[in-house]
Amino acid sequence: MTQKTIREALNDALRQEMRRDNNVIILGEDVAGGHGGTGVIDAYGGPLGVTKGLIGEFGANRVIDTPITESAIMGAAAGAAATGLRPIAELMFVDFMGVCFDQIFNQAAKFRYMFGGKTRTPMVIRTTIGAGMRTAAQHSQCLYHMFTSVPGLKCVMPSNAYDAKGLLIEAIRDDDPVIFFENKLLYDHACDVPDESYAIPFGEANVVREGHDITIVAFSRMVHIAEEAAKTLASEGISVEVIDPRTTSPLDEETILESVEKTGRLVVVDESAARCGMAADIAGLVAEKGFSSLKGPIIQITPPHTPVPFSPPLEDAFIPSAATVVAGVHRLLK
Amino acid sequence: MGSDKNKLLDAYRRMKSIREFEERIHVENTTGEIPGFVHLYAGQEAIATAVCKHLKDSDYIGSTHRGHGHSIAKGCDINGMMAEIYGKKNGLCAGKGGSMHIADFEKGMLGANAIVGGNPPLVIGAALTAKVQGTDGVAVSFSGDGASNQGTTFESMNMAVVLQLPVVFIFENNGYGEGTGCDYAVGAESIAQRAEGFGLPAVQVDGTDFFAVEAAAKEAINRARTGQGPSAIEAVAMRFYGHFEGDPQAYRSAEELTQLRETGDCLKIFRDKVEAGKHVTKADLDQIDQEVKSVIDSAVKAAREADFPTKDDLLTDVYVSY
Amino acid sequence: MTIKAITVPKWGLSMDEGELIEWHISPGDEINIGQEIAEIETSKIAGAVEAAVSGKVRRLIAEEGEMLPVGALMAVLADDTQNDEAIDAFIATFKVEDPDDPALETAGMPNILSAKLGDMDISYLETMPHEPANIPDNGQKSGEIPVILIHGYGGDCNNWLFNQGKLGETHRVIALDLPGHGRSTKYVKDGSVKGLARVVDGFLDRLAIEKAHLIGHSMGAAIALQCALNDPRRVTSLSLICPALVGRPVNSDYITNFMQARTRKQLKPVLQQLFSDEKLVTADLIDDVLKYKRLDGVDEALKVIADAGLTTEQSAFNDNEIAGLRMPVSIIWGENDKIISGTGAHILTGKNIRSHQVKDSGHMPHMENAGAVNEILMENL
Known part of the structure; x- marks a missing residue:
């Protein structure tokens, strides 16, 4: 089996799910990077490199660089999810939830219940968490406890590369809004990860x-x-x-x-x-x-x-x- | 000419349905049978009706806490809406949403939204779906003058321009955001002028004039449908009632309210215009008035008699699977 | 006599350490090759360590309860001509070989390879005999015919972790992953025993193997048997471990429950049915099977195979067919098998057919009582 880092395992999961289902899209700040600049497209491939190379395979229609506009990103993901896509919205740091919380906990999380069970909101929010990178108070929090307390959201936090891939695939295939918390200090953590697709069910420790x-x-x-x-x-x-x-x-x-x-x-x-x-x-x-x-x-x-x-x-x-x-x-x- | 007549009668029926629905809730609300808040759309009927006239079921709208008018205009079932407002199990949202969250995705109604500025980000998401899937779908956001000041609205307009999304932002300027006048709260000269600053075509129209809104909406929706990007329309029409039912409206003078009914009633204006034309007679419209009244009567009666959800319903539909 | 080391064996690819549970020998004992000298438990399974060398035990280095890396020194053998200082020096200078050292791979270390059969990839684990001189030329030299190991339903090539090494001392051994299993393509077109036997035939063609010893377990045994019936000249010997569809019924509840198990809790009791000693089902073993079952396509593959008659009487082999085979046939049953159980063990007759009942074993005798099974398998080669 191949050893992969969490970063590679997540990229694997995104790529395989995007190949499997054309309705899977990625949107966020610098998920490719480079638009409107004088350099190259895919300059970042995600702020921490997780989405690198995806725009090359899937194009700008499905790997969407947005302005720095978290409410619009989260809301657009929720609206797109409710109308037929399976968006994966990237939020650079969980700390930035402060500027888009409404779209997540009042909108996406509530749709199904508030609308009497008639909607599905299959969206994933990928975000980074964790202290240890000397990034101080606004770039280092975990905050998953806050989302855990909101009914309607699912909260996932992998600790290793095998789980990261399987849980992200499960998240993308899940029909509810899922927040996927990636610890910044774990991205280079590697273990055996199958090349094939697999999903790990939620709710099993x-x-x-x-x-x-x-x-x-x-x-x-x-x-x-x-x-x-x-x-x-x-x-x-x-x-x-x-x-x-x-x-x-x-x-x-x-x-x-x-x-x-x-x-x-x-x-x-x-x-x-x-x-x-x-x-x-x-x-x-x-x-x-x-x-x-x-x-x-x-x-x-x-x-x-x-x-x-x-x-x-x-x-x-x-x-x-x-x-x-x-x-x-x-x-x-x- | 027959089809013109039918279109006019349809438009009138929709507007009248909204008016009758709202007037009736205004009355029924005093019985104490309707739980929670209701926010009435009376006075603004021409806007929702003229915009939604250009939309298909597969197009989406996002609405506000004042959403009954948009729901009826988009084709939501009136009985289901009324039952929902009464909190009944057979309501459009199974009694779990109420007046502020009426939704019917099959009709392209993405939900009334009780957060001011809540729907524009969602609506650009619906537009994104149409763009990614390559359909000719259009999404329309209805916001008030209050929501026009929200950051979410600004973000959504900017992103819609950046991604060239098939979306139309309708700003219904009804004069007040809750109890504060729009002249005070909107810093720009007009909402349309500010929208223009985001790089999208924007116009201001008289929201009491069905035909003016219809023409502006046609152009904007066509622009979106043909891949030419987003637009904004500011439609001005005062609301007849308070921010919510029970609002004493101390922020409005008695004269304003009286005058409004006389000169700012979109239904009267519509009637005057079409009755002066060749196709529609007063009798045609009076007949619609009668029919609509009986539809709303029976909706209220059915809603009052319907069952409430049971305790078991409390725990269902939080998730698709958990 | 020189000083000899007894080291921690490597059972299967994933083993990198094991806990010494119990010594069966003491200093001063004379031990022989193949003697069970200790009990080691890995995160996957517990097993007996067989002595690979003979001689007098001078020191036991490893302590019971100690976690030891693969290749670690467990004990030292030497005759009395070696004094204690020499033994101490040997221990002091002993180096644990890195089991992943590529230099070791040529000598008995397994290689993961893959063969393309149309749109299918069939993965296999191949070992060459220790003595390079024994490496057969395309497997065709008389007495140097390769051994093919075929696992059962839901298993994979790693099921042979206690056998491949032993058989590999004298033979080229290939443990394959059936379609829908292990590392092979998960898509299964024809899940019947006949269909899977065609895949094995194609696999042997692809590897240009004209003759082979076939060893199968459970469903894999049925497949091996089918291959032998298809082309008796190709199969030099046949060893069938707890064969499916041979006289005894397959426990269809097991198949259904195995297919449906999604979580550790659901899978554990299912896997425990496989063994006589339920304690052998460790958390890691369960995790490994779950990891396999989670792969896209596995659910469908397992269903296609199960639905293709794995548990139905109609697809069972006819005793006369088996009796008509001319190659040596060895049938091995677990004494306490809960998956394929019954009294059909001795009904098969024929001068070339031998039936064996292995003690302390459920449906996985080649894992639970590998020593006894290996002996039977070697005998039949």
Whole structure:
């Protein structure tokens, strides 16, 4: 099998789905880049290179460079989806949701319910998340917890290249609006990825590592932090089960609850938010439905309740690390 | 000439249906049987009717919170609309949308939209579908003078020009955005003039004159349909009622309202014009008045008698699959 | 006697490490080649390590519970002429060979290749015998006829991970992926056993293999048998492991459930039916099968094959047909098979036909009790 990075796996998924279905289009800022300039078209191929080369194969009618106009991009994607296309709208950074939130959570998310089940809105919003690139408060957030709380949206956050391809294909084929969160620091992360197309169903968590002492639920890049912590803990004789839910909406509650039933201890590692984030959500779930199996408090490992800082030592302290996870587990076991 | 007559009678029937629908809701709303907010379109009937006259079911429109008129003009079922407004299970949106979210995709009605400035981005999306799929479809956005100030509207006009989308932006200037006059809130000289600044052809027309709107809409829609890009039309026509039903309208003088009914009623203006012509008689129009009245009567009766959704309906249709 | 190393074996392409579960030997024991000396569990499956060398055990290096990379030193053998210092020096200088080192690929390491049959790509895993001198010339030299391994429904060439190495010591071995499976084209035109046998015949033609030993498992055994009936001269020997459509009915619930399983939770109990010891179904094994099942076209392919009579009595082979075969035929049944079970094990007679019942095995004896099965397979070559 071929080793591919997440960037390559996503490009694979986009290309294969665009070949399969002419109604699949891409629109966003610099998804090709270069229009109206004195240089070449496809100068960017997506701000982080994911859509590179697609305009060459599919043309400007299906790989659409837009102005910097997030509301129009999201709204156009929703309107196009409701009328027969399967648009993939690219939003450079999730932070920019601030300027187009209405089109996503009041429009796309609500259509089906508000219109009595008569519509389908098969759109995908691809966006980037995550701190660690020294890009400060307006280019580093995760925010998936906010979208997870909106009924009508599906939220997907792959942690590896295999999942990235399969989940993106599933997202494109799905008939509901899907927000696809790509962690900027994971784009070069590689693993075995089939060349063929495949779809991974939403709502099935991946058990990344089996264990029996502690359950760690982690999202996106935090899955790797959790795995690193699990390795350290294994050398201390502590067996950790790492669960990557892959999608927060729908959420595979069963796998989490079954794991906690086995281990009796839960740590949630989440980069999205200290308050009302996914850590709080999972903690709430287990506190309510898995209380009797808990042998200790639920530990939430999140960034502090601050914006993402710029200065490297501050940002490093902001992001949950394997050491903080290990310390959290020690605290729980004490 | 027979076809001209029929077209005129059709237009009148549509406009009258909207007027009767709105007048009746104005009355029924006081019974307390209609849940939530209703925003009435009375006074602006000529605009929706004259624009939608040029559209097919496969063309799309996006509407506003004041959307009953657009829905009727685009061909939505009046009984389904009324049931929806009453929150009934047999409503066009199964009772889950209400007055502000009436939609019927089969008729090309992309939904009334309760967010001011909410529909223009969606409508350019519908136009994008037509462009990508290579059909001759057209999408029309109805916005008020209030929405004309929204960033989403500006973004949509710009993107429509950049991508040369088959779309028409109709700005219905009814004098007020909620309780604030358009003269105060629109910084430009006119909405049309500002739209022109985005690089699309734009005209201002008298929205009480069905024929003026019809001519402007014909040109703009034809432009879109033949791949010549977007246009904008500002149609001026005051609304008869408040922003919402129950609005005391303290921001309007009594004289304005009285005068409006006398000189700014698009239905009267239409009647005067066609009755002066050869094809249509007063009797023809009076007969339509009677027919429309009975249609609305029975719609109200049916809506009142219809069943509400059940508790089970609460959880359905959030997603296609989950 | 020189100092010899016992190292962690590589079972299949994807194995890069394994956990030592249990030693079966102690320092001082004399061991023989082929003796089961330890139990190793990979993320895919657990299995017995067979000694590849003989001699006296001087040291056990690996500890039970330890995770070891492929090629890691497990134990050291030497006779008493070697003193402890020599043993220490051997251990100190021992280097783990990189299993992905291309230099090793010529000697027994599998190559993934692909053959084009019309609009179909048939992928296969090929190994050449360790001794270069044994490499047959187009597989035609007497006694040097290649071995073709044909997996069952929903399987792939990796099902032979415990067998290909052993058979490969003396023979060129080709484990193919049937259409709709593994890395081969997922589109299946004719999913019947006859249709798939035509694909195998075409595959052998394409590789210019005139004669072959055919070893098949389950549906793959039925295909091998069909090939033998199609062209008996081509098939030098036939080994049928838990063959479908030979005397015993196929559990059609298994086929339906396997087709329909979408999630780990749905698939696990289905896969557990394959084995006598359900614990062999690890999370990674389930994930691998799920990864296969998610590929576009697999659902359709599995359905085309299932619908083409895999479980129907009408498509079963006639005992007389089998009895009429002239080449050596070996039939291997799992003692505790839940997929193809019944009492038809010994009904087949013929002086060239031998039936075997393998202990501690379900439907996958070649994985669960690879040592015993390999012995039977070698015997029939």
